[in-house]
Amino acid sequence: AQSVTQPDIHITVSEGASLELRCNYSYGATPYLFWYVQSPGQGLQLLLKYFSGDTLVQGIKGFEAEFKRSQSSFNLRKPSVHWSDAAEYFCAVVPPRRNYQLIWGAGTKLIIKP
Amino acid sequence: AAGVIQSPRHLIKEKRETATLKCYPIPRHDTVYWYQQGPGQDPQFLISFYEKMQSDKGSIPDRFSAQQFSDYHSELNMSSLELGDSALYFCASSPRTSGRGDTGELFFGEGSRLTVL
Numbered sequence: 001a002q003s004v005t006q007p008d009i010h011i012t013v014s015e016g017a018s019l020e021l022r023c024n025y026s027y028g029a030t031p032y033l034f035w036y037v038q039s040p041g042q043g044l045q046l047l048l049k050y051f052s053g054d055t056l057v058q059g060i061k062g063f064e065a066e067f068k069r070s071q072s073s074f075n076l077r078k079p080s081v082h083w084s085d086a087a088e089y090f091c092a093v094v095p096p097r098r099n100y101q102l103i104w105g106a107g108t109k110l111i112i113k114p
Numbered sequence: 115a116a117g118v119i120q121s122p123r124h125l126i127k128e129k130r131e132t133a134t135l136k137c138y139p140i141p142r143h144d145t146v147y148w149y150q151q152g153p154g155q156d157p158q159f160l161i162s163f164y165e166k167m168q169s170d171k172g173s174i175p176d177r178f179s180a181q182q183f184s185d186y187h188s189e190l191n192m193s194s195l196e197l198g199d200s201a202l203y204f205c206a207s208s209p210r211t212s213g214r215g216d217t218g219e220l221f222f223g224e225g226s227r228l229t230v231l
Contacts, residue, residue: 034219043224044157044204090156102147102220104156 004093006105014113015083021076021108023091031093033074034102035065039087047089050074061085086112116140118223120205126229127195135190135226139207145169146188147220148180149204157204163188192228200230 005024013019025031033050048059055067065076074091091105119138127133139146145164149157150173159172163182174180177195182188186207192199206220 036222041227044222046219046221049219102149102157102159106156 004091004103004105006089006091006108008108009106010109010111012111012113013081016080019076019078019081019085019110021089021091021110023074023076023105025072025074025091025093027072027093027095030067030069031095031103033065033067034092034094035059035063035074035076036090036092037061037087038090038107044090047076081110081112083112083114086110118205118207118221120203120223120226122226123224124227124229126231128231129195129197131195131230132191132193133195133228134192135203135205135228137188137190137205137207137223139186139188139205140209140221143207143209143221144186145208146182146186147206147208148174148188148190149206151202151204151225152198153201160190195228195230197230200228202227 003026007022035047036044037047038044047063048057048065050057050067057065063076063078065074067074088107088109090107092102094102118140121136125133137146147162148160150160151157160174161172161180162170166182178192180188180190202225204222204225206222208220
């Protein structure tokens with residue numbers, strides 16, 4: 001089945017450490033790819049997106065993501081996390097020819113250790 | 115910059131009651147989407163509208179209905195509420211560009227939290 005997979009339900013990192021959140025999709029053609037962040041009780045904020053072109057995408061709050069076609073992946077990275085990055089992170093795709101219907105990963109909860 | 119406005123932010127209802135959520139998209143955005151996010155779950159697509167017409171339908175229960183008005187705001191009407199309808203309801207909007215078409219980017223409101231007792 002076509003889907004979006006975030007294999008890590010929770011990730012715990014120390015403040016100042018680097019971060020990588022994984023996202024894989026299973027569609028024949030490359031979908032549009034997004035990362036959203038949701039702080040507790042808050043709405044969804046777009047971190048970054050990939051449509052085409054340069055496979056390394058820069059986003060807000062110091063995040064970046066790399067699209068790897070061969071691995072059907074769009075992993076989110078940050079070189080040094082801050083306590084305020086603690087939140088849930090969702091990978092989402094707009095499948096080819098599906099006009100905006102976002103398909104969401106299950107989310108990864110990021111916990112920051114002081 | 116203007117964002118997607120949702121009201122009310124919080125709503126408490128009893129079982130079998132009705133509820134209406136409102137969404138005001140970003141100016142010049144003509145497409146609106148509704149999502150439902152249960153506790154600890156990812157958002158589930160309910161329904162979308164483009165130019166006041168339903169454009170896509172997801173897992174919206176028959177007890178729910180929605181429409182988009184001439185000013186592009188949208189309302190989600192929920193009847194015969196059940197305990198399982200307790201969730202965070204997100205509205206998102208996006209612009210449709212001419213020519214090649216959409217950007218695929220959705221701008222989300224902060225959500226309306228519905229609690230059914």
